[in-house]
Amino acid sequence: MPFNNQQASKVGHEDLLRNPDIDAYLSSIGDVPRPEPAQLAQIFGKSPTIDAFEPSIPEVIVAFDGSLYEASADVDEPSRRVGYVKVGMVALNVKKYLDLSDRNMPYVDPMAVNRLQDRSALSMALPSAYLKEPSLDSVTDGYRAAIHRYYSSDKTKIGTDKSTLLDTLLELLRTMGAIVEENGAEWVVLPRCPAIDCDQKNVGVPLKGEGSCPSCMAPLFVTDKLRVWECFNEASTNAESFSRLMLASESLVLLHSLLFFKRAGLLAQLSNYAFIMDGPLSISGEAAPLHDPIMRTINELQLDMISHGLAPPLIMGLTKTGIAVEHFAALNESIPNGIAFPVTDEYRYNNILGKRERAKPFGDEFYYGQDVLIKTAEGRQFLISLPYPWNTKQDPEFQSSRFELSKYRNVDIAIGIINLFQSDLYENSMVPVILAHEYASISLAPGGKILDLVTARALGAA
Ligand SMILES: [Zn+2]
Structure with missing residues (x-):
């Protein structure tokens, strides 16, 4: 651990790779496993193509994003810490957004986009060490x-x-x-x-x-x-606990929003909405058992709407970082454009995680949605997640058919949104998600410094 005010060396990792012990160790374990091109051609050749779906666009897209920050609460005793956890929610009116981008302008005016958003947040200031x-x-x-x-x-x-x-x-x-x-x-x-x-x-x-x-x-x-x-x-940093609170709160705020439409008798309006979560549809850590009632609640709500002749809303996760995103990016040349590939457990264990396949489905304890890699006709990759369309994982169809894309609802809307909002600005992201991220962000330095100061003032220490 560095001392206070000591900066970590920017070349540290290069020094480490030059270390002969590290070098010998990496040589001894061999190359990172990668699937053979012929094997990939076979796997992705069998994937559904996205032009088999008629893309469709909802009226309103609600995007969620969480962020967290931990700061010193006291200038004199900086080990005393405070945390912030925020789940931001941005609702974007798609029709008005399209009107904006229709005016032969080279780009969409960001200020105008700002005026189209309804924003709210769950914002929590929390005690941390001491x-x-x-x-x-x-x-x-x-x-x-x-x-x-x-x-x-x-x-x-x-x-x-x-x-x-x-x-x-x-x-x-x-x-x-x-x-x-x-x-x-x-x-x-x-x-x-x-x-x-x-x-x-x-x-x-x-x-x-x-x-x-x-x-x-x-x-x-x-x-x-x-x-x-x-x-x-x-008596120490709480990034892990705050991260778990943030992830659980993201899923709970999604459910809270969905159930609002039901409680208020507004299910017909809910048909016009799409909800985009940051990351896969999952709850990890100690709150993971909640994935099970979340899966059931989403499916029952969607089935209830269908039984009343209403189109259920799209609920979708978007994973922007992590090993699976890195894996598919590294294989980009071998993945054909215009496909939708539900990530099977066999593929994930063999090629991404590089470990023995477990008897239980991947994410058994925490996933409530299926990861699907979408590669657009333009060649951009999106790792999305769609809710499992069953009440429980004990449903035999979950066991037998969860990698069949045709079982999932609203693939057409997911593809429509991706086609419309794929962004040149950020790799593998979309405009509504970027807006939610910007809104949710508690920026680090120099903004982080300001937070330190605000916190210290609020506590009367500065
Ligand atoms: Zn007690």
Whole structure:
């Protein structure tokens, strides 16, 4: 670890590769495995072509993106830290956007695009290392309490609907059977009390959102069920816990938005929407069990709409970084233009992950959508994810048919959006996603420095 103010050397990794021990080790393990061109031609030759779909465009695209930042909370004691987690949501009116780009202009005026967006965000300032709330026993208790405050805040209500983000979490917990009835009341059960020095097992939280441990009297929250506090560090950086909170919150804000249309009786309007998430459709880490009720809720909502003669909305993830994106980019020459390739487990284990295929489906514990590589006619690659169109992974059709593109809904809309919004500015991205990212971004230096200052001021330390 560098000392304070010590910059990491920019040539560090080159020095490392010149190290004879590293060199010998890399030689000993051989080349990174890559599929043979003939094998690729066979695999991608069997993929559906995207011109088999009639591209279609929704009226409104809602894009989500999360960001997080951790800063020093005190100039004199910089180890005292505070975190920010934000999930930004940008709704873009597609028709008006197309009108803008129709005026024979060489580019779309960014200020005009700004005026077309409706934006909102779940924005959470959270305690991190050594930042204890005076009325609570531990830093972790403050972190748990802060998450509860944000999730149950009136600010998370959409329009005239009375439901908070906490209500949406409760609905998912009910769907997964995590709400139990005992003593004439309903409870969310935590496997153990989250307070330090308490080993009480199976503590219940009333559905209003908060309660207390019968043994140590520590406050308990329904949001503790997200379990992001389990990897929270009272005396060190919390990027990991904040990242898990951000990823879980992204999926929950998506579900909260979808359920708003249902609660408000606006399913006919929902037909005109498309939702784009940042990353695959998944929840990793301790909150991963929620992937299961999310998969069911999305599928039931879509089936309900279909049964009423309504077109279900597109819900799509877009993965911009990571090993799978790098893998397909490296193989770009061997992948024909204009195809849609559902990434099979066999392909992923053999060619991307380079490990033994597991008996369980890839992402069994956390994915609620299928990754599909789309390569446009122009040769741009997009790794998207579409919700599994089954209620559960126990459905035999999930086992037998999840790599068949024809089973998935709204592939035509996904292709329509990609064709329309593929951006020359950023590789593998699209205009609505870029807008959401810009909105969600808590920029690092020099903006990060300003955040440090604002935080320190708010706490009266500067
Ligand atoms: Zn306790």
